[in-house]
Structure formats: structure tokens, C-alpha cells
Amino acid sequence: MRLDPVLDRIDADLEAATERLLRLLRIPSISTDPAHRADCRAAAEWLAEDLRSIGFADARLRDTPGQPMVTGRMGDTGPRLLFYGHYDVQPADPLELWKTPPFEPSVEDTPEGKVIRGRGASDDKGQLMTFVEACRAWVTVHGALPARVSILFEGEEESGSPSLVPFLRDHAEELRADLALICDTGLFDRDTPAITTMLRGLVGEEIVITGPDRDLHSGAYGGPAVNPIKVLARIIAALHDDHGRVTLPGFYDGVPEITPELRAQWEGLGFDEDDFLGGVGLSHPAGEADRTALEMIWARPTCEVNGIAGGYAGAGFKTVLPSQASAKISFRLVGRQDPAQIREAFRAHVQSMLPPDCTVEFHGHGAAPASVMSTDAPAFETARRALGPEWPKPAAFVGAGGSIPIAGYFKTELGTDSMLLGFANNDDLIHSPNEKYDLRSFHKGIRSWARVLAALAETG
Ligand SMILES: [Zn+2]
Secondary structure, three states, X not given: OOOHHHHHHHHHOHHHHHHHHHHHHXXXXXXXXXXXXXXXXXXXXXXXXXXXXXXXXXXXXXXXXXXXXXXXXXXXXXXXXXXXXEOOEOOOOOHHHOOOOOOOOEEEEEOOEEEEEOOOOOOOHHXXXXXXXXXXXXXXXXXXXXXXXXXXXXXXXXXOOOOHHHHHHHOHHHHOXXXXXXXXXXXXXXXXXXXXXXXXXXXXXXXXXXXXXXXXXXXXXXXXXXXXXXXXXXXXXXXXXXXXXXXXOOOOOOOOOOOHHHHHHHHOOOOOHHHHHHOOOOOOOOOOOOOOHHHHHHOOOEEEEXXXXXXXXXXXXXXXEOOEEEEEEEEEEOOOOOHHHHHHHHHHHHHHOOOOOOEEEEEEEEEEXXXXXXXXXXXXXXXXXXHHHHOOOOOEEEXXXXXXXXXHHHHHHHOOOEEEEEOEOOXXXXXXXXXXXXXXXXXXXXXXXXXXXHHHHHHO
């Protein structure tokens, strides 16, 4: 089955594809807000109907305790591919900051070209439709898809995916695939597509240190009475050494060095550290002394203090010696670092620095290991090659600083590896007022999936 007529069809159909996306964007499917429950269902119904119109004959809603999933399958030859996207969106407030109403999307002319503005335009309705439109073009031209494709659209991604793991577990047989394709990430830059291959994990810990059994006057008790804020400050300061490395014993166990090939590829991306820091008013890199910023975000574990509280922080001044001090601390994990072991090492560190008369309470917040896709699996190189003719620059294998748990769930629940290929831009304002998606990325995204489907089908 030839690719060229499929690409031509996509070009000819772009206006209609844009119209379809606008229709989906008009449905305010905000998953976190119970008032929009019917809207979430309506978005799911719209997608199932659209999939059926393409030829995913069994496309339908699958009820969960939360928002419904949409599934559908098509094709009986070629590799089994599972495509994932989410139809729910973030709340739109503050509404007064939107130039146009968030759920009345329109195509806007800007100096950078045409953009579609509206909540979900990029994250993730615009992106999931890139795949749907690629399938539509294949079927329109050839009457069939080049691979066996299963679709899974989720409606709870923006509210923590509570139903996802149980759903995967209950339908593992049905959903298992040779490869999962996840479309919810971004381009590296306007001209460089990105295949995300490293996702960091996360461990969150909250500690509350208690000293005296009540707040005290610092004149009357300061000195003899232990101050929990000072204890907390010492504990936090001791988490890093002078070179920015985390001091917890065993912390770097399971942290791989990136390969020379990957290092070379990253150097070729032209990432500008000064711009990156300058963009947030900084000029001197912190963190591990011998690592680049890109490496620290994508491929190195980190420890950050996210919040700290204790004593009097209101207006004016109060000479209090507080009874308690607390902090929220998180670790980003890479490679095979074990979240449970890191939590344990952190707690042992805190206990070991606790003076007599102080007690500590620990509250664990989330734990997820990192996931690293095996880029030596042929599918990754195949996809990278397939994207070549579509974009001005070759696709990059990149890491993701944030945590995207879905790929990990596909692995643990289905045994299926994932490839994360997304077409969002860094300035799409996702989760913010005035979210937008440019038509160029939408168009190229559709063409990219058409190419990737063809290439994956060919290699079987
Ligand atoms: Zn998303």
C-alpha cells in the first residue's frame, strides 16, 4: 500500500480535519469537575462515532467508575499497535484571561501562521486527532490500515487517571500489543520531532518535626530549647554535597550513564543553556557540577524541596520558637532507581540527624519508578527514519523532565513497550489560558503518523 496518495489525501482534507477538531473542542470535557460529567461522556460519544465512521466498527464507550474509556480496533494484518490519547481537558479558569472563550474555538491568523485556539487544542484533543486523521486518510485511500490498530482514549488523564490501571488489568488480553503509541508529548522545537524515551519517576515525602510541646517565647526559651526549624534546615542542607550530588547512601544505585551516541545526539540539538536559564531570570547553573542542564532534566535524578513551613511567617514580627517545622521534598528518579529504597534512605537520613527531644512524622506522597524505553528496539529507529522526510531536522530521542505514568502502566499491566511521539509545541500554553495549536503542527502531525504507520507495518 503506497504512502504518497495517503499524504496527498491528508493535504486535501486538512480543512475538513480542522473542522472536526473544532467540533471536538467545543465539548467542555473537564474531567475533574463533576458538573462536566455529561460533557466528558459527550466527547467520548463523539469520538466513538467518528471512529466508527472511519471503519473502527466496534468503537464504543467502556464504562468505568469515573469517565468512560473509548476503544476501537481495526485491521487484521501487520503489527498490533495500541494508540493512546486523552479526550479530557484541564479546567479553563481564570476565564477572564482568555482572548476568546475557551470552548468556542476558532482558527486565528497570527504572525507565526494559523493557530487553533481553545482548551484542549494541543493537550490532547488536537494531538489525538492527528492519529485519527492519519487512520482516516489510510482507509479513504486504501480501504484499510497497514497495521492492526487498537485505540484507547482516556477521559481522566487530567484528574490522575484513577480508572486506568484497573481498566488495563481487566482488559489486558484485549489491549496487549506489540507496541503502544502515546501521543501526549511535544516536539523538541518547531522543526525537530521528538521521541520521548526516558521518563523520570517520582518519590514525594512530607516530614513534620516536633520539638517542644507548644510554641515558646524565644527570649524565655531560645538556647536551651531545641528549635525544629533549625533541625529541619540542617537536615535539608545535608541532602546535597558541595558538588550538587545527593548524599543519601545508595541514591545513585541503578542510575545509568547515557550512551555516547545519545550524548552526541543531544549535543546536536542546539539546546541553549543560557536561554533556558535566562528565560526564568537566572544565569548560573545550579545542581550537579559536572552535568549539562539537559542531562540534569532528562537523565539525572534530583532532589528538590517543594515547600517548607514553621513558626511565624505573617506580617510584622513575632519572636516565637515554634513547636513544629515541616517540609515537602521530592525526588525525580531515573533508570532503575528503586522508589521504596529511596524513601527508606531518606527517612533513615532524617532519623539519623534528629536530636534528642525531637520527633518526626513521615507522610509518603506517591512513588513511581522511571521508565526507559529500549531505543535499540527496531521500532524506534524505524519511526525516526520515517519522520525524516516530513521535518526539517531529524527526530531526537529525548527525555522528559516530568513524569508520564501511562508508559509505565502499559509495561506493568500489559507487558507492552511504549513509544511516545507527540506534536505539541513548547509555547502551546497547555493547562493555561489561551491554549492554542498551530495548524502546521497539526498537519505535520497527521502526516507523521501516516508515515510512521507505514514504516512500522513494513518492518512487521
Ligand atoms: Zn495531556
